[in-house]
Amino acid sequence: MKIREVLAEKRPTLSFEVFPPKKEEQFASVEGAAMEIAALRPDFMSVTYGAGGGTSRYTAQLSADLQQQCGVPALAHLTCVTSTRDRVREVLKDLKEKGIENVLALRGDIPEDGKTENEYRYAAELVREIRAFDETICIGAACYPEGHVESASQTEDLKHLKEKIDVGVDFVTTQMFFDNNRFFHFLYRLRDMGVTTPVIAGIMPITNVSMMKRVRSLSGATLPRRFTSLLDRFADKPAAMEQAGILYATEQIVDLIANDVNGIHIYTMNKPHVAKRIQEEISLLL
Numbered sequence: 001m002k003i004r005e006v007l008a009e010k011r012p013t014l015s016f017e018v019f020p021p022k023k024e025e026q027f028a029s030v031e032g033a034a035m036e037i038a039a040l041r042p043d044f045m046s047v048t049y050g051a052g053g054g055t056s057r058y059t060a061q062l063s064a065d066l067q068q069q070c071g072v073p074a075l076a077h078l079t080c081v082t083s084t085r086d087r088v089r090e091v092l093k094d095l096k097e098k099g100i101e102n103v104l105a106l107r108g109d110i111p112e113d114g115k116t117e118n119e120y121r122y123a124a125e126l127v128r129e130i131r132a133f134d135e136t137i138c139i140g141a142a143c144y145p146e147g148h149v150e151s152a153s154q155t156e157d158l159k160h161l162k163e164k165i166d167v168g169v170d171f172v173t174t175q176m177f178f179d180n181n182r183f184f185h186f187l188y189r190l191r192d193m194g195v196t197t198p199v200i201a202g203i204m205p206i207t208n209v210s211m212m213k214r215v216r217s218l219s220g221a222t223l224p225r226r227f228t229s230l231l232d233r234f235a236d237k238p239a240a241m242e243q244a245g246i247l248y249a250t251e252q253i254v255d256l257i258a259n260d261v262n263g264i265h266i267y268t269m270n271k272p273h274v275a276k277r278i279q280e281e282i283s284l285l286l
């Protein structure tokens with residue numbers, strides 16, 4: 001099923017992200033975790049595409065397994081900046097053959113050595129390519145409530161986001177954020193620009209200290225004092241840190257649902273028990 005149809009029928013949607021393994025020998029265990037998450041019957045699941053395109057084969061495989069074995073619509077991520085146009089078309093063909101109807105079109109991060117294929121510069125170019133390949137496919141894209149890290153300002157980032165949406169995006173999913181007010185402010189500005197496309201809120205339950213450190217360095221998301229105090233208090237108590245992280249994410253979700261968000265997308269980090277716990281906590285709100 002196409003995610004744009006799911007979004008038109010239901011509000012809010014609940015969906016989960018998983019990431020594929022880097023190596024063949026890890027596939028079975030990752031697939032097992034993804035299947036456990038799929039057994040929670042989310043509205044859809046997304047499967048990431050490894051930085052530099054390294055895990056592309058597993059992205060398509062895992063997406064197909066989720067659909068065929070569990071009946072959960074899959075959203076396959078696809079990045080373009082380290083890819084050629086021929087390679088992108090090959091991946092799209094493979095996804096189509098596997099029955100995948102939803103693609104999250106991404107530029108991908110510029111590699112540290114700066115080496116790209118120079119065939120794509122921005123995700124909007126990939127959106128055009130996908131639309132030209134199949135005009136019926138459902139296309140999602142990324143957005144950044146606090147602005148993308150490379151953007152000089154949120155205004156500039158919003159302008160480029162609108163350009164990307166205008167070339168054929170059906171919905172957008174946000175980068176993780178920990179302060180809902182940042183999300184509401186972003187949404188207000190986007191709607192003010194006349195953009196009516198559904199916006200799905202991406203929520204990352206931070207369940208251990210190393211995740212917190214990674215988030216700090218990679219996402220550029222503001223970490224409110226309420227949030228960092230969890231780390232101060234529970235850093236050396238792993239079980240408590242996990243519980244506090246799940247509760248914090250759940251509180252964010254309750255507030256988002258109360259404010260009529262289109263959908264909630266949970267970055268599960270392939271942890272079925274985290275997905276299950278959050279789903280249980282909000283079961284009557286959906």
Ligand code: FAD
Nearest residue numbers: 048049051077106107108109122123142148151157160175
């Ligand atoms: P773009 O939309 O191309 O934007 C990138 C930057 O370029 C922004 O600063 C934008 O403002 C600017 N820009 C856009 N158009 C123009 C223009 N015409 N002129 C000048 N500037 C412009 N990465 C992965 O490797 N694999 C994944 O599976 C993955 N999944 C993700 C899922 C979500 C929901 C999100 C939010 C991110 C994900 N990422 C993933 C990370 C993403 O690839 C990076 O954030 C990347 O740096 C930007 O990708 P984008 O598609 O948002 O790029």
